[in-house]
Amino acid sequence: MLEIRNLHVQIEDKKILNGLNLTVHKGEVAAIMGPNGSGKSTLSYVIAGKEDYEVLDGEILLDGENILEMEADARAAAGVFLAFQYPLEIPGVATMTFLKAAMNAQRKARGEEELATTDFMKRVRAGAEKLGIPQDMLKRGLNVGFSGGEKKRMEILQMALLEPRFCILDETDSGLDIDALKVVSDGVNALRSPDRAFLVITHYQRLLNYIVPDTVHVMAHGKVVKSGGKELALELEANGYADYKTLAA
Amino acid sequence: MTDITPIRTPAESAILSRFPEVKASLPGTSAVATLREQAFGRFQETGLPHRRIEKWKYTDLRALMREAAPIAAVPTEADLAIAKALLAGLPDFGAANVTVVNGRFAPSLSDLGALPAGVSVVDLGEALGSGHPLVVERMGRAAAADDAALSLNAAFVAGGAILTVAPGTAVERPIALRFVTVGNASAVYPRALIEIGKGASVTLIETHLSADGVAHQANEVVEIFAGDATTVDHIRINAHGDAAVDVSSLGVVLGGEANLRTFNFVTNPAAARHQVFFRFAGEHSTATVSGASLLKGKRHADTTLFVDHAVENCASREMFAHVLDGQATGVFQGMILVRPEAQKTDGKMMSRAVLLSDDATMNNKPELEIYADDVACGHGATVGALDEDLLFYLRARGLPKAEAEALMLAAFVGEALESIGHDGVRETLEGLVEAWLKAR
Numbered sequence: 001m002l003e004i005r006n007l008h009v010q011i012e013d014k015k016i017l018n019g020l021n022l023t024v025h026k027g028e029v030a031a032i033m034g035p036n037g038s039g040k041s042t043l044s045y046v047i048a049g050k051e052d053y054e055v056l057d058g059e060i061l062l063d064g065e066n067i068l069e070m071e072a073d074a075r076a077a078a079g080v081f082l083a084f085q086y087p088l089e090i091p092g093v094a095t096m097t098f099l100k101a102a103m104n105a106q107r108k109a110r111g112e113e114e115l116a117t118t119d120f121m122k123r124v125r126a127g128a129e130k131l132g133i134p135q136d137m138l139k140r141g142l143n144v145g146f147s148g149g150e151k152k153r154m155e156i157l158q159m160a161l162l163e164p165r166f167c168i169l170d171e172t173d174s175g176l177d178i179d180a181l182k183v184v185s186d187g188v189n190a191l192r193s194p195d196r197a198f199l200v201i202t203h204y205q206r207l208l209n210y211i212v213p214d215t216v217h218v219m220a221h222g223k224v225v226k227s228g229g230k231e232l233a234l235e236l237e238a239n240g241y242a243d244y245k246t247l248a249a
Numbered sequence: 250m251t252d253i254t255p256i257r258t259p260a261e262s263a264i265l266s267r268f269p270e271v272k273a274s275l276p277g278t279s280a281v282a283t284l285r286e287q288a289f290g291r292f293q294e295t296g297l298p299h300r301r302i303e304k305w306k307y308t309d310l311r312a313l314m315r316e317a318a319p320i321a322a323v324p325t326e327a328d329l330a331i332a333k334a335l336l337a338g339l340p341d342f343g344a345a346n347v348t349v350v351n352g353r354f355a356p357s358l359s360d361l362g363a364l365p366a367g368v369s370v371v372d373l374g375e376a377l378g379s380g381h382p383l384v385v386e387r388m389g390r391a392a393a394a395d396d397a398a399l400s401l402n403a404a405f406v407a408g409g410a411i412l413t414v415a416p417g418t419a420v421e422r423p424i425a426l427r428f429v430t431v432g433n434a435s436a437v438y439p440r441a442l443i444e445i446g447k448g449a450s451v452t453l454i455e456t457h458l459s460a461d462g463v464a465h466q467a468n469e470v471v472e473i474f475a476g477d478a479t480t481v482d483h484i485r486i487n488a489h490g491d492a493a494v495d496v497s498s499l500g501v502v503l504g505g506e507a508n509l510r511t512f513n514f515v516t517n518p519a520a521a522r523h524q525v526f527f528r529f530a531g532e533h534s535t536a537t538v539s540g541a542s543l544l545k546g547k548r549h550a551d552t553t554l555f556v557d558h559a560v561e562n563c564a565s566r567e568m569f570a571h572v573l574d575g576q577a578t579g580v581f582q583g584m585i586l587v588r589p590e591a592q593k594t595d596g597k598m599m600s601r602a603v604l605l606s607d608d609a610t611m612n613n614k615p616e617l618e619i620y621a622d623d624v625a626c627g628h629g630a631t632v633g634a635l636d637e638d639l640l641f642y643l644r645a646r647g648l649p650k651a652e653a654e655a656l657m658l659a660a661f662v663g664e665a666l667e668s669i670g671h672d673g674v675r676e677t678l679e680g681l682v683e684a685w686l687k688a689r
Binding site: 049076087090097 | 637639641642643644645646647648649650652653656657659660663664
């Protein structure tokens with residue numbers, strides 16, 4: 001589903017990704033682990049289409065199509081979703097308004113009909129209920145005054161409503177207590193399907209107890225330095241990242 | 250000693266030579282004629298304001314008015330028909346209408362027979378001639394600064410309306426004061442005197458309208474005298490045409506335990522200056538002075554406030570939003586004066602601007618002058634571009650750039666619109682903002 005070939009990326013003359021290769025198959029949950037500064041978040045932003053990053057070389061193929069030339073909104077409509085590490089607050093934009101605008105913009109880009117209001121409301125209510133999001137939160141400004149856990153739940157709600165085919169979770173576990181982590185993980189697990197792939201970025205193994213990956217990739221110095229099964233995460237938990245810091249250097 | 254002859258611009262010379270020619274034809278008792286002469290005398294001294302006059306630093310009227318447009322003639326039937334057609338383009342507020350065309354009261358375009366109980370309207374042109382008590386007691390007392398625009402209006406005013414709301418009346422239906430300018434490029438000097446009796450409440454929608462492409466020069470003065478325990482929601486919509494230069498002055502004197510909100514909305518005229526002179530005359534009152542300017546092309550809009558806390562225990566909130574695109578210029582000058590006797594004053598003034606292009610300009614000048622020692626006052630001003638990270642967040646959810654920007658800008662302006670009390674008017678303005686953003 002997603003194939004990254006020889007990706008070189010810099011920001012403000014600082015090289016972050018150095019020839020990264022990664023393949024995630026349909027239906028797969030791939031975990032990316034690595035020490036701070038290894039380029040994990042950069043990878044997520046570059047896939048989602050943030051403009052600050054300069055791609056020097058390489059390709060990102062989504063089902064065979066190079067998405068690097070596409071704007072962020074076109075990538076979203078094509079099925080890429082990034083759950084942000086730090087979801088942003090947008091005062092004055094009611095969550096409901098935002099959700100409707102996003103869903104309809106993607107439908108429009110794909111040449112589909114806009115959602116009828118009743119259909120939209122039904123979907124949002126059902127999705128919010130599953131994630132324990134109270135209705136009054138949906139009327140407030142997007143993420144304004146939400147706790148860390150509420151923001152992360154809101155990201156998963158957006159993911160559920162937008163039905164992307166490729167989901168990136170950027171440090172979704174950061175700032176979550178164990179209860180919130182469980183709710184969010186359940187939300188993600190409910191979306192696992194043979195047609196959808198996930199890239200789960202995390203610093204700690206803890207999240208992977210709840211969202212069990214099919215593959216684990218270790219990043220260091222801007223590339224994938226080791227890949228394996230879920231047991232690789234446990235190994236990292238036991239030994240730390242020290243070996244990898246030297247390995248790539 | 251040599252006499253100094255000031256250098257006059259062609260526009261100033263034309264205005265100066267015009268007054269002696271027209272003054273006999275302008276309505277008014279001898280007392281009004283004296284007021285005109287005095288006002289004209291003040292204008293003779295100052296001329297048109299320019300950038301070396303501090304209060305007009307960012308809006309150089311001398312440069313904006315290269316020539317003085319001729320004074321608008323009394324509207325003909327044909328003019329009134331054109332005005333009617335223009336008015337049909339305004340949003341329907343379900344209001345009772347009071348209309349002024351080319352600076353004169355237009356009864357045929359006003360709902361005089363259908364005014365809400367307790368509301369009365371008088372032709373200001375007639376009132377000037379008959380020595381109406383409100384003219385004698387009130388005219389020039391709310392908008393009472395030493396200001397060239399005020400002087401010009403006082404000298405040349407030909408008409409307008411007097412509106413009174415009887416004490417204790419809760420007027421449900423909004424009253425729409427509509428100023429229309431039609432015909433060739435002309436100068437208009439309308440004025441409205443509004444008196445709101447003790448304990449009354451009313452929503453006033455003031456609109457200014459002219460056709461695109463005509464370089465009208467409008468100079469309007471609206472004075473509101475709101476008594477004790479009144480509740481007033483005043484919304485001004487500047488819908489002048491895209492070649493018009495519009496200078497407006499709002500004077501407010503607010504009684505005790507009263508609540509007045511005034512909102513100014515500008516999108517279209519080539520150049521607009523809205524000056525507000527607000528005076529608290531009674532304690533425990535609240536004023537909200539706010540507005541939004543959405544400007545593109547080479548448009549220019551200036552809001553200049555003078556809020557006078559002359560008594561104790563009053564609160565004022567000033568909140569202005571500018572969205573500036575193209576080569577547009579926004580100006581905000583806000584002065585809050587807290588006099589020595591105005592203890593327990595609570596004043597907060599905020600001006601925020603978003604620049605959507607490298608060539609747009611915002612000039613912010615908030616000022617506080619505080620002579621009392623037990624007050625809570627603050628001001629702030631921000632100017633910036635739209636937040637790139639927020640834009641990316643919205644775009645990563647599938648919103649195209651223009652749509653993401655529109656959503657953020659609507660929210661930005663929406664914060665200022667919140668201060669409008671009347672739901673229907675606020676929703677109409679939200680629609681106008683949306684339309685502006687869509688057409689960007």
